[in-house]
Amino acid sequence: MVASKDPAQSKKLTVESQYRLYSTLVQLASKQVNVQTACPFCHEEPETIMHGLVTCFFAKQYWRRSILGFISGQAASFGEWLEEVFRVGSSEGIAEAGMLCWQLWKARNELVWQQQASSVERVVLSARTTLDHWISAQKESLLPSLGVLSPNEGSEHWTKSSVIMIKINFDGAIFENESRYGVGFVARGHDGHLIEAKMKSNAGCLTSAVVEAIRVKEALSWKKDHNWQQVVLEADSLVVVQAIRNPYTMASPFGLLIDDCRSLLFNLNHVSLVFVKRFANKVAHFLARASCSYPNRSIQETDISPELYTLLQSDLFE
Ligand SMILES: [Zn+2]
Incomplete structure (x- = not known):
C-alpha cells in the first residue's frame, strides 16, 4: 500500500x-x-x-x-x-x-x-x-527499571573479561507457523574463544516470557552438566532477570520455571546472572533463529559456519 x-x-x-x-x-x-x-x-x-x-x-x-x-x-x-x-x-x-x-x-x-x-x-x-x-x-520493589540493576549490567556490547571465566549468552525464538520454540546458547572463554555453541528446538506453543525463562533454566543446566567453573550468564530479558531476583512465587507456568531457575542459581556454585542489552546477545540470537533448521545441534570450535564465525569475530572488535 x-x-x-x-x-x-x-x-x-x-x-x-x-x-x-x-x-x-x-x-x-x-x-x-x-x-x-x-x-x-x-x-x-x-x-x-x-x-x-x-x-x-x-x-x-x-x-x-x-x-x-x-x-x-x-x-x-x-x-x-x-x-x-x-x-x-x-x-x-x-x-x-x-x-x-x-x-x-x-x-x-x-x-x-x-x-x-x-x-x-x-x-x-x-x-x-x-x-x-x-x-x-504493582509491588514497588519489583518494578523492572534499569535503575535497580548493578553498574556492570545493561552492557550494549559483548566484552572480554580480564578475569578467567566462561561467559554464556542465550536467546529464544518462537516459530509460530511450525508451533515450535527454539533456544540458542553460546559459551565463550574470557578472551572470546568459542568453547561450545548449541541449538535446540521443541514442539510447543509458548509465550515469549515462558521461552525466556526456559532458556535461563537450560543455560544453568548446561553449566551444571559441563561442571564449568566461574560462569557468568548474560540474559537480555529484563523481565526474567527481575523475576528471578524477586522473592515472590507466581502461580503460573512462568512462575514455576522462575522458581526452578532460582533454586538452580542458589545450588550451583560460582555462577551469576546479569542483564545485557539485545545487541550484546546477537550470537545467541542468531543461534536461536537457526534452531528451527537444526533442532538439536552442538557446535565446537572446529566446525563453525562462516556466518557464525563472522558474528563471533565482530563481538571481539566492537
Ligand atoms: Zn463466532
Whole structure:
C-alpha cells in the first residue's frame, strides 16, 4: 500500500483504522462502514461484543480453561454478562476474566488484520503470564527499571573479561507457523574463544516470557552438566532477570520455571546472572533463529559456519 501524501487523508485513514481496531463488525456496520458483520471465527453469527468475547464457540474454548469456566447465564448483553462475572467470580477469576477478554480481542485482531490464528493454549497462557507480570509490577520493589540493576549490567556490547571465566549468552525464538520454540546458547572463554555453541528446538506453543525463562533454566543446566567453573550468564530479558531476583512465587507456568531457575542459581556454585542489552546477545540470537533448521545441534570450535564465525569475530572488535 502506498502512503497517502495528503495529510488530511492520512489522518482520516489513521482514525478509521484505529476505529476498526477497537470496534466489532456490528458496531462498524451501525456507523455505515461497509463491512460484512459475520464473526471472523465461526462465520455463523454477527460479531457483537457478547458474541466475540463470550458466546462464540471460539471464545467458549478459552473460558472453559479459565478459573471462572464458561458462564453463559441469561445475560442479554456483554454488560450484563460482566455483572454476572463480578457477582459469582473470585478476585483471581475476575482479574483473569479481564485479561482473557483483552487477549481474546488481541487474538481476534491478529486473525482479522494479519490472518494469524492463535491456539487456545497460547491465548490462555499469555493472559495468565501478563496478569502475573502486572501483579508483580504493582509491588514497588519489583518494578523492572534499569535503575535497580548493578553498574556492570545493561552492557550494549559483548566484552572480554580480564578475569578467567566462561561467559554464556542465550536467546529464544518462537516459530509460530511450525508451533515450535527454539533456544540458542553460546559459551565463550574470557578472551572470546568459542568453547561450545548449541541449538535446540521443541514442539510447543509458548509465550515469549515462558521461552525466556526456559532458556535461563537450560543455560544453568548446561553449566551444571559441563561442571564449568566461574560462569557468568548474560540474559537480555529484563523481565526474567527481575523475576528471578524477586522473592515472590507466581502461580503460573512462568512462575514455576522462575522458581526452578532460582533454586538452580542458589545450588550451583560460582555462577551469576546479569542483564545485557539485545545487541550484546546477537550470537545467541542468531543461534536461536537457526534452531528451527537444526533442532538439536552442538557446535565446537572446529566446525563453525562462516556466518557464525563472522558474528563471533565482530563481538571481539566492537
Ligand atoms: Zn463466532
